[in-house]
Amino acid sequence: MRYTDTFAKELVEKMTLDQKVGAVLTLGFAGVVPKPYIYDFIEKYHCGGLRLSCDMRTFGSYVDPKSGKTVVDVERQTGIKYKQTAPTCTAGEYAAVLADLQMAARKRSLGIPLHFSFDQEGGSSADFCFGGVNIFPKPMGLTATGDKELTYKAALETARQSRAVGFNWVHSPVLDICSEPRNPEIYTRSYSDDPAVVADYAAATCRGLRDGGVIATGKHFPGRGHSCQDAHFGVPVIDVDRETMERRELRPYRALIAQGLLPSIMIAHSIFPAIDPDNIATVSRKVITGLLREELGFEGVITTDSMTMGAIATRYGVANACAMALAAGADLVLMKAENELVGETVDTIKAFVADGRLPIEELNDKVYRILALKHQYGLFEEPDAARDPEREVRDPAVKALAAEIARKSILVARDADKLLPLPTDKKILVLEQKVKEYNDMQWHSGILYEACMRQSRHVDYQETAYSYDDADKTAIMARARDYDLLVITSYFLRGKLSNREWLEGFLADCKTPAVIVTNTPFEEISIPKNARNVVITFATSPANVKATAEVLFGKCKAEGKIPVKNGISVSAEAMV
Template identity: 30%
Template sequence: MRRFSGWMAVVGMVACSSPGSGAQTVQTDSAPSPRRVPAAAASPAVAPLQTDAAGRAWVDSTLARLTLRQKVAQLVFPWVSGRGPDADAPEMQRMLVSVSRDEVGGFIISTGSPAATAAKLNAAQARAALPLLIVSDLETGPGVRLTPGGTRMPPAMAFGAAGDTALAREAGRITGLEARAVGIQMTLGPILDVNGNPRNPIINVRSFGEAPDAVARLSSAWVAGARQGGLLTVGKHYPGHGDTHADSHVGLASIDADMARLQRVELVPFRAAIHAGMDGVLAGHIAALGVEGPNAPPASQSPRLVQQLLRGEMNFRGIVFTDALNMQGATQGISVTEASIRSLLAGADALLQPPEHARVISGIVAAVEAGRIPRARIDEAARRVLTAKAAAGLHRSARVDPAAVEAATGARANVAVADSVAAKSITLVRDRGGLIPVARGARVLHVTYTSRATGPAGSVLQRALAAGTAGSEHVRVGASTPVSTFTSLTARAAEADIVIVSVAVVPVQYQGLGLAGGFGAWVQSLAASGRKVIVVSLGSPYLLDAFPAVPAYMLAWDVGQSAEGAAARALLGTAGTPGHLPVSLPPHHRIGEGIVRPR
């Protein structure tokens, strides 16, 4: 972050200057900023984990009859796929063993169709002595997990570019309705990270942006919408993953910020979301070096960050999850059981995705019996898990109606909201020479980059270009594309009226983030030679360092029908470009810039 501190000075500006090339209208979101929530303890406007008298009574009576081992088991949330009960019989059997023998508190569920997910979760709930709390990562809407069939939303940074809190709230509501329809009661979201580091390898478009107040406003709206849809929310990655240089899936990430900086930047969205009634916080495997020194533990294992800061100064009363305990950032030189014990001692309540969870449960029980973990700490954590279940209404009913699943997921009205976000987020960063809109009679060479030169990215855009121009040749390239191919493409570019380059670079766990091979240099050389080149990013906005000479640069934020369809309409002039940069692109463009063109 320090490297880009000069650019951060413009965060929160109402208007920013033009990059100095071409006539540009620059606008930013003019909606009011959220009311500042003080750094000191403050009562939330909406309490987390709300339940009624019957729910509270159920929590009390249930906790009173659980053994120590059963209480510990309630804190554990293994991973399962969303495949149906018959699609993977061995996995289903393992899941049922976790339910009936291990008595886990719930599961984190991954990808499967809505019907398969509902069937699997109903079967597990039918076997459980206590209702299971089902959580899932639904960052880009229910369709990211409920596939095919659920509604897929654009990533958070697209909402930042659109700047529309009403759309953020509606996206949260839709996510809640579709998730609850299949038996998911809690989501590990929204992302509250302030993405101030363009080189961050894992957050990127998952963040709403780099302006703390804008991230706070949009994420709080999403929390409110999710609550309206019946979904519990767990914001992440505390105390902030936006200014890190490492992916915590592969190692311990760290932030250098001191406490004053954390209060001013990283914690702003967390305070706002807590004030808005967020139910949980996910503590990341992130070492706060500027607060706890060079030997700082991960936040997920830090009493200072969880007990003193989050519970104490920030007055958070909801549930605290660890990030996944199969991530290497959690287990630097220690076992998963030891990481789990340290997390509980730090103040975490729920242990996410620990490998060999039965062994972890036994290890925690042994630590309690040896006096290392106070029994009161286990009781406190188990009470919060049970309270989350009651807040989701699981003490009344845990199973869903399978006949209602299809109508409740992927409805046309829900997809229309995703389309609206995509359309409002299209950001024309630069257009030197007025290349957009592309003339209908133009001959187009369309080149799509993905790391492996495969996949659907660019397909929707290509179909629209082929239909809306005199002809569009489509070529896929990737990290291993040979130089000879780029040499051939240079010759073909000379025969085209315009070259459109679509680039799909998105953050993926355990993988790097960026361009590889000869692609970036080829685009730069093509633009430097005077060719008419339009780059459309279908993911990360931070690509201009690779080809700063490109005359036109548009951000669509995502792949697929909604984003690529919106980009195509903007390219062909049948739709406008209303978006603004929610992040800076140093040294090229400032936060808030965007060439706004009406339809």
């Protein structure tokens, strides 16, 4: 390939093999307190970047929600007993942590800065979820607003808030088409079931992220919306013909590549028989080099998804899969385990280089692409001391934008019993799932109940686990009869069992009228089929929850429109 960035080219020429191998690694950092081994990742292994998981104390293994069994054991022996949540910190405090890590990277012989990658798709998919940050709805909620300009503004403000803290590489937007509503991993992470809509709204997101100075990542190539399997726990097979893939899965990628809006793309841990029936796409040269690089003409950085996920790790082994992905054409491997797998991965990649399975010329090209992208986005520049993360998250204009988007995304799908707006003189019980382990004043358990309390003094609370246990079911049945109305959350989150089927039986027997508040438009995963009154909020994050309470009590109008053709019917008459 032709090296046009002289700065990046000269860096590659100066690098040792160890430095080059490190440059293609995104390693994991969970929590807000770096342990000594995190500095080893930077100084000993020369890692190119860290994938940040700010809300957990330690990176955990993937546990199948159906069987309860650990799919891949990647936990490090740290002495930590209570692993749920990291200490709550402010945006400024976390910025200081990242600045210290970046300083360690800049002290390396070539001064190559770290990229700090994270998820910030919207709603509960938010690694930056603390310190009062303004969080927007999931992608499908943005589509529900019907306003691409608002989508651009949401991405721009997400980037501004994040870049002020130190984040600089976001694993978003999701370009998967939500063609299978039972998909337990994609659902509202997709903009729509219409490829043209996905392309348009994702383009707005990419522009906003670019203008805010954060590297965007389209995912999961070639597209894993058409599956009922979660890649965290097994191998999705996207068994569709090439013609369908061209019309559906590949359309957003072709459009955004042509517009120059995708600086990086993430590969799906899935098998696509129409392209390569034998290999998961992450290690398939036919998919990465043949389809994405050569046929679609993509010249940016190609990254893997997490190499500790069940789909890839159980089939190939983590370290081996990392090296195989690079040999197949990936530029960056995302290896989040904070243990001995780091050393094993480095050694395995070097073995691939030594025996020619990963030619040194190809490794050089990978390193160049990564460094050129970092250079393009200003990562080599000194940090702007004037950027105050606290000021960014407190900006009244951003808070107003979050409130506007929340109001315009929420929709009333059914009101067959004419319960809305809820009366303020009736006894109402809010049955609310525990949705967030993080526990600061902005985002914590019970925020829907608290928002409803601001509307009525006659509201009580029953907290439940995300997936009901026996105690939850007993409490719900015992308390429901004592109230005039029920507000019941029926949220769905990947990796959690849904309460939908149990709620169908409960609603069939319960005499107390109920409004279901859910975060997806799909009966297949979150909406009881016999629910007569349904409000859809596309995020369980603070702005959308507050707006949901205002919709329930008639303080504001729900302005959202159903964003998919394969979602819930919005005909109230059909429920009468």
